[in-house]
Amino acid sequence: MSNVRVRFAPSPTGPLHIGGVRTALYNYLFAKKNGGKFILRIEDTDQKRYVAEAEEYIIKSLEWFGFSPEEGPGLGGDFGPYRQSERKDIYGQYVTELIEKGHAYYCFDTSEELTNWRLENEAQKIYGVKYNHATRMNMRNSISLSKEESEKLIKEGNNVTVRLKIPTGRTIDFTDVVRGDVSFNSDELDDKIILKGDGMPTYHLANIVDDHLMEITHVIRGEEWLPSTGHHVLMYEMFGWTAPSFSHLPLILKPVGSGKLSKRDGAKFGFPVFPLEWFDKEEDKTYQGFKEDGYLPEAVTNFISLLGWNPGTDEEMFTLEELVAAFDPTRIVKSGAKFDVDKARWFNQQYIIAKPNTELADLLMPMAKEKGYDVSEDFMIKFADLMKERAEVIPDFFTAGGFFFEMPVDIDEKMAKKKYKLENRPHFDALIASMEGMQQFTSSALESVVKSYIADNELSFGAIMPILRIGACGTMKGPDLFETMELLGQDEVLSRMKASIEKFTALKNAQNG
Ligand code: GLU
Secondary structure: OOOOEEEEOOOOOOOOOHHHHHHHHHHHHHHHHOOOEEEEOEOOOOHHHOOOOHHHHHHHHHHHHOOOOOEEOOOEOOOOOOEHHHHHHHHHHHHHHHHHOOOEEEEOOOHHHHHHHHHHHHHOOOOOOOOOOOOHHHOOEOOOOOHHHHHHHHHHOOOOEEEEOOOOOOEEEEEEOOOEEEEEEHHHOOOOEEEOOOOOEOHHHHHHHHHHHOOOOEEEEEHHHHHHHHHHHHHHHHHOOOOOEEEEEOOEEOOOOOOEOOHHHHHHHOOOOOOOOEEEOOOOEEEOOOOOOOOOHHHHHHHHHOOOEOOOOOOOOOOHHHHHHHOOHHHEOOOOEEOOHHHHHHHHHHHHHHOOHHHHHHHHHHHHHHOOOOOOHHHHHHHHHHHHHHOOOOOHHHHHHHHHOOOOOOOOHHHHHHHOOHHHHHHHHHHHHHHHOOOOOOHHHHHHHHHHHHHHOOOOHHHHHHHHHHHHHOOOOOOOHHHHHHHHOHHHHHHHHHHHHHHHHHHHHHHHO
């Protein structure tokens, strides 16, 4: 077992977005590739944005994909607790350590004072003013105030916060695995709050302390955290700890245009951005997930693995095990990756085609029951086999193959009128009679009955086949007609054909009439 330890550290503020799934996946792949450990840490220090259902949702989603962490809340591990809210007592000593070392200081500014300060600056056209080396002496904190006054205010404890004291004139360098050399000028960094007025650490402090205590060796996370990494590297230095390796993943972009993929894009372009169904309380709205929309977890995994990473070859199809073997973080790209819906559907289709029919039948059976279709397991397996090439997502089986379960009410009348000739009625009656007399209603027997009838009577395929198809299925679209008829069964085909021929005759008569 190597000492590689990586973590996925979501904040439970809502459902897991597809970008978060990719972060989790890359962490998992890196851990597995290196014989290391993949850890889940719940970063719930922001009580205002906390959503109770989110943690369970995250765990269930990762389970659905099949890349669950080995350590985490409810999973055990030697480095727990794995929820930051349960680690509150741990952080205090590290805040004290930074204060004692002169790397952090107490602040007494109320939020009202801070807002006014910002507004006054804006009135003078100074936007985005920073609490830092240039301004901290004008504020109320333990650096600007006298020792006595500071001590009094600390004792009173009214909303006292602690900020990092960023040193001046420093260049902070680190090498990001994805972006190469990154450097920050410390004069441009703000004195970030590390302990909030409610006694909770901020993300920055808790994240560093926990990564250190949990012995995280590699941090692989979204690029939105890159601007904070200067602060993080400095904090490692202030504590005298070794910083982990950093890889910042590119954004997942909208299918068209620019910008980060949002849940609204999902609704707009007709695809899910969450793994599983999510009920949004604020919006009073349920979002369907990839699962409910009929995507297979292994297909989504394969698809998202390539959003921001490539194997360096043209190879596109990867199982999770193959991804583990191929994954190389130095091949993660810097530029954002567009979410291509057609590609997602294409991957899903490949996985549907490759999936054993029995497994597909297991997925389809409950859906069929829900629709009120009462069919056998054997029927479902054959149905899956016939329709799998035509389904990009699981519900396509029923939209494109609904005629296997019941004759559609809205049959393709236009095509029927075009192809059906009244003078051919005797031929269809004869064909129906032949089918009625068949001992074995198999596709090969059907094929020979129909084809020899066409040949013997010197008819054209175009005069007969489309009518048999619409007559039996209601539509021109579908898999091999004879195999379809075999699965529908003799009784069903005969009753549909008889009714259809009557209907087509009536349609034609009305047309001519
Ligand atoms: N809690 C942060 C998030 O929600 C984690 C960032 C990190 O991985 O350091 O994205």
